[in-house]
Amino acid sequence: MLSSLLRTIEQGFGPLLSSAGDIAFLLGLLMLVYVILAPSIRILVEMQAANIGIEREWIMHCMSCRRMTVVAGSECEHCGHNLGIPWAVRLRQFFSRGGEPRWLEVTRWIYTSLGVIAFTLITVVALGVSGAWNPQSHIEKLFVGLSLLTWAGLGWLLGRVFGIGTGGPISRVRDTVFSLALAALLLTTTTLASAARPVEEAVVAQVRVDGQVAQLGSRATALVGYQLGLEYLHVEHAFAGFRHATPLAIIGTRRLELPLGERQSDVVDFLWKHSVALTERGLAVRKRTDQFMVAESGIYEIVLRGDKLSIRRFASPS
Numbered sequence: 001m002l003s004s005l006l007r008t009i010e011q012g013f014g015p016l017l018s019s020a021g022d023i024a025f026l027l028g029l030l031m032l033v034y035v036i037l038a039p040s041i042r043i044l045v046e047m048q049a050a051n052i053g054i055e056r057e058w059i060m061h062c063m064s065c066r067r068m069t070v071v072a073g074s075e076c077e078h079c080g081h082n083l084g085i086p087w088a089v090r091l092r093q094f095f096s097r098g099g100e101p102r103w104l105e106v107t108r109w110i111y112t113s114l115g116v117i118a119f120t121l122i123t124v125v126a127l128g129v130s131g132a133w134n135p136q137s138h139i140e141k142l143f144v145g146l147s148l149l150t151w152a153g154l155g156w157l158l159g160r161v162f163g164i165g166t167g168g169p170i171s172r173v174r175d176t177v178f179s180l181a182l183a184a185l186l187l188t189t190t191t192l193a194s195a196a197r198p199v200e201e202a203v204v205a206q207v208r209v210d211g212q213v214a215q216l217g218s219r220a221t222a223l224v225g226y227q228l229g230l231e232y233l234h235v236e237h238a239f240a241g242f243r244h245a246t247p248l249a250i251i252g253t254r255r256l257e258l259p260l261g262e263r264q265s266d267v268v269d270f271l272w273k274h275s276v277a278l279t280e281r282g283l284a285v286r287k288r289t290d291q292f293m294v295a296e297s298g299i300y301e302i303v304l305r306g307d308k309l310s311i312r313r314f315a316s317p318s
């Protein structure tokens with residue numbers, strides 16, 4: 001429903017969406033690069049500054065001796081005159097960086113680096129696994145671009161919410177509220193991006209049907225009532241919206257296994273072996289068999305679109 005609506009929009013606004021998609025994607029990437037590079041560069045500069053002994057301190061004019069003094073305590077470092085700093089200002093100095101002890105500075109560097117690395121890893125894995133790195137249509141590119149922008153903004157805000165020395169309690173509450181809003185927006189844009197992605201079609205195998213006999217490669221099985229069964233492993237996480245099907249076998253009076261790659265076969269074995277435990281945790285793993293009518297003799301293709309298996313006539317028998 002959503003997919004077909006998006007496809008209609010794509011057809012109607014093709015050229016317009018093309019440039020909008022390119023711009024959004026580019027902006028999203030630039031924002032991501034900024035969110036990753038900016039704190040990294042800041043840490044490098046701070047490390048260099050710390051190496052040559054530059055420190056950040058609050059300074060002020062002493063009203064008594066008229067000289068610049070570093071605000072280390074409540075008195076002027078030159079004449080010992082009381083500087084008269086109000087407690088609210090002291091509190092602000094405590095929360096804002098300045099005169100930060102060395103151990104806290106080093107902790108902040110490590111902590112920030114870990115955050116940036118985690119953010120980068122999540123971004124790369126999510127882009128790779130979802131295929132968003134390589135959008136298949138203009139409208140998908142647009143929503144992927146918007147998702148990247150939102151994700152970059154979310155990363156930046158989370159850095160402020162959880163960072164060391166990135167603000168007082170009130171600004172953290174404010175940034176948390178903005179983060180939640182961005183998370184909701186991100187969920188929307190990623191949902192739209194995945195709905196806009198054209199479903200890929202893969203031909204799993206060819207089956208030759210001759211009367212009541214189905215032949216898969218060199219193996220054959222008899223059919224009953226021209227009925228061909230396709231067995232597949234179906235994995236579904238309803239909440240995350242994840243669905244995946246792996247074709248396993250064709251079923252007549254005998255079960256003929258479809259060829260699987262070694263790794264694919266290991267994954268299927270693992271999922272099936274742990275299906276009860278996985279299902280209890282929300283990842284429904286089950287084997288299903290769909291039955292298809294193959295009354296006409298000929299060659300049929302088994303087709304996988306998304307998580308749906310189907311068959312279609314490929315050619316008449318020669």
Ligand SMILES: [Zn+2]
Pocket residue numbers: 062063064065066067069076077078079080081
């Ligand atoms: Zn003084």
